[in-house]
Structures are given as C-alpha cells and as structure tokens.
Amino acid sequence: MSELPMTVRVDGLPDRVTIYEVGPRDGLQNEKALVDTGVKAEFVRRLLAAGLPIVEATSFVHPRWVPQLADAADLMELLGPAGQDCPVLVPNERGLDRALELGARHIAIFGSATETFAQKNLNRSLDEQFAMFEPTVRRARDAGLDVRAYVSMCFGDPWAGAVPVDQVVGVGKRLFDLGASQLSLGDTIGVGTAGHVTALVGGFTEAGMSIDQLAMHFHDTYGQALANTLSALRAGITTYDASAGGLGGCPYAKSATGNLATEDLVWMLTGLGIEHGVDLQQVVDTSVWMAGQLGRPSPSAVVRALAGSD
Structure with a gap:
C-alpha cells in the first residue's frame, strides 16, 4: 500500500477525470x-492492470522516422485481443491499413499547430496536413473506428516561438472537424503556463467546441505540468494525457523533455478527491520496473518519493 495524500476537495473541479496513458508510445518513442x-507488451499489460482506462500502445509510423516503434505489428499481435482496444497512432492511410489488419478499434492522428513543425514532423505544409489526414479519418470512421486528433506545439514552437491562440484554435478545430471524437492539445516543449491554458481552452469553447471534446497533453520541461493541469481542471477539462514514470519527449523537437508523469498526476488528483480509478502503487511499481529495463531512474517526483519509501 502506497502512501497517499490527504484528500481536500476544492469547489468547482470535476468529480472524475480520465487518464489517457501514453507511456508505451509517446514515452518510449524517443x-x-x-x-x-516483450518488455513493451508487459509494460502495456501492467498499465492496464493498474486501472488505467486507456493505454496508447504504439504507432504505425515508418520505422525510418521512429525506429523504436518499428515492431508495432509484432507488439499488437503479442498483446492479442487486449491490444485491439489500445489506441495506436497512424500517420497516414498506409498506417491505417496496418492498424486495420491487426483489428485496432481506436486510432489517433497527429497534426501540428505551426508551419515549421508540420514541415519537420509531417513533411507537409500547415494546410497540406489536412488533405493528408482527411482520407485516413474518413476511412477509419467508415470502418467503425474511433479517431482521436492530437495537435502539437499548441503553446510554443522551438523554431517559431510563441504560437497565437487563434492559430491553434483554427488548426485544432479543422483537425477535429475531420471526424475526430476528441482533440488533445499538446504543450510539446512544455512552455505553457496556467494563464495560457485558461486562454487556450477559452479560445476553443468560444469557437464552438465543448469542454468534453478537449484533452490536455502537458510536458514538464519547465516544471509547469501540474500547475497547467490544475488550470485545465478549473476550466472543466476531464481528460489528461500522461506517461508512466514521466517517460517521453518528441523525436523531432530536442527541447521536448518528459511528459507529465502519470504518478504525479494521480497524486494530485487523489489529494483533490477527484476520481480516476488508478492504483498508484501499481503504476509506481511499473515505472520502477521500466526504469530498470531502461537503465536509469524515473524522472517522476512521486515515483522517486514512493520507491524510496519502501
């Protein structure tokens, strides 16, 4: 039994949130x-067993771009039926073909809020990315799949600098309107701050999107991920991407360090009395195990505290 924080409810926050675990894909890709x-498959199984309701397993991106995920098909076959319910990232129609062959039920596309990152990550212009994604999303929906859309560089871009809120809203809404059920707003390089989060969420709701269509994807590069999460909670957001142990980054943006750690998020939510359904100690144990596989300690503050208190 792990230590747990005292629960003190704060008025105006959601009663329950969904944690969208991205460790096996976003966490390991870099x-x-x-x-x-086999280690990846065990990682996914352990995270599911810890009560995480959604575990993104891998990406069907070309192995040349992300060699770590070249085993996507093998991983999905190893996971069996459980893997079919785990979302997978698909960059294009070819990736979708592979996901469909393996019986995937949930896919995600990954767009950019900035011109520079669209060129570097997708080899497309900002406008051309929509033409690339449109047939992928249409075919996925026609096949009965759920589609999630990520939009990266929502708070800042290492090449372009600050990104105007209205630009992010315009791109994000176009991606969502292709046929996604949820839009995840990514602070890819971790430069966002609490007020910026409030402004961005407000921009999307003013543009006609509802709070339950939005998710947040924070990185902790500057130590702002939990402050930004609290700001998003106050705005009513109820889905948060997180990575077990704080693993992750972006292979195309060297300034993008680890994701918000699942354990750090769970600790804060537990203290706020917000339901999440996740067994904190099981996730900590999983992250300690994965840190052993990777040969270095977890960057998560909660993992370090609880692993050290055993």
Whole structure:
C-alpha cells in the first residue's frame, strides 16, 4: 500500500477525470536503445492492470522516422485481443491499413499547430496536413473506428516561438472537424503556463467546441505540468494525457523533455478527491520496473518519493 495524500476537495473541479496513458508510445518513442517487444507488451499489460482506462500502445509510423516503434505489428499481435482496444497512432492511410489488419478499434492522428513543425514532423505544409489526414479519418470512421486528433506545439514552437491562440484554435478545430471524437492539445516543449491554458481552452469553447471534446497533453520541461493541469481542471477539462514514470519527449523537437508523469498526476488528483480509478502503487511499481529495463531512474517526483519509501 502506497502512501497517499490527504484528500481536500476544492469547489468547482470535476468529480472524475480520465487518464489517457501514453507511456508505451509517446514515452518510449524517443529512446535510443531499442526496447524488446516483450518488455513493451508487459509494460502495456501492467498499465492496464493498474486501472488505467486507456493505454496508447504504439504507432504505425515508418520505422525510418521512429525506429523504436518499428515492431508495432509484432507488439499488437503479442498483446492479442487486449491490444485491439489500445489506441495506436497512424500517420497516414498506409498506417491505417496496418492498424486495420491487426483489428485496432481506436486510432489517433497527429497534426501540428505551426508551419515549421508540420514541415519537420509531417513533411507537409500547415494546410497540406489536412488533405493528408482527411482520407485516413474518413476511412477509419467508415470502418467503425474511433479517431482521436492530437495537435502539437499548441503553446510554443522551438523554431517559431510563441504560437497565437487563434492559430491553434483554427488548426485544432479543422483537425477535429475531420471526424475526430476528441482533440488533445499538446504543450510539446512544455512552455505553457496556467494563464495560457485558461486562454487556450477559452479560445476553443468560444469557437464552438465543448469542454468534453478537449484533452490536455502537458510536458514538464519547465516544471509547469501540474500547475497547467490544475488550470485545465478549473476550466472543466476531464481528460489528461500522461506517461508512466514521466517517460517521453518528441523525436523531432530536442527541447521536448518528459511528459507529465502519470504518478504525479494521480497524486494530485487523489489529494483533490477527484476520481480516476488508478492504483498508484501499481503504476509506481511499473515505472520502477521500466526504469530498470531502461537503465536509469524515473524522472517522476512521486515515483522517486514512493520507491524510496519502501
């Protein structure tokens, strides 16, 4: 049994949130040393067993771009039926074909809020990305799949600098309107702050999107991820992307360090009395195990505190 914070409810916050676990995909994609497929499968199974309702398993991106995820098909086959309910990232129609062959029920597309990152990440212009994604989303929906849309660089871009809120809203809404059920707003390089979060969420709601269509994806590069999460909670957002142990980054943006750690998020939510359904100690144990596989300690403050208190 892990230590847990005292619960003190704060008025105006959601009663329950969904944690969208991205560790196996976003967390591992930037690892230079290849992780064994069996280890990845065990990672997914452990996270599901800890009560995480959604675990994004992998990406069907070309192996040349993300070598770590070249084993996507093997991983999905190893996971079996459980893997079919785990979302997978697909960059284009070819990726969708592979996901469909393996029986995936949930896919995600990954767009950019900025011209520069669209060119570097997608080899497309900001406008051309929509033409690339449109047939992928249409075919996925026609096949009965759920589609999630990520939009990256929502708070800042390492090449372009600050990104205007109305630009992010315009791109995000166009991606969502292709046929997604949810739009995840990514602070890819972790430069967002609490007031910026409030302004961005407000921009989307003013543009006609509802709070339950939005998710937040924070990075902790500047130590702002939990403050930004609290700001988003106050705005009513109820889905948060997180990575077990704080693993992750972006292979195309060197300034993008670890994701918001699942354990740090769970600790805060527990203290606020917000339901999440996740067993904190099981996730901590999983992150300690994965840190052993990777040969370095977890960057998560909660993992370090609880692993050290055993």
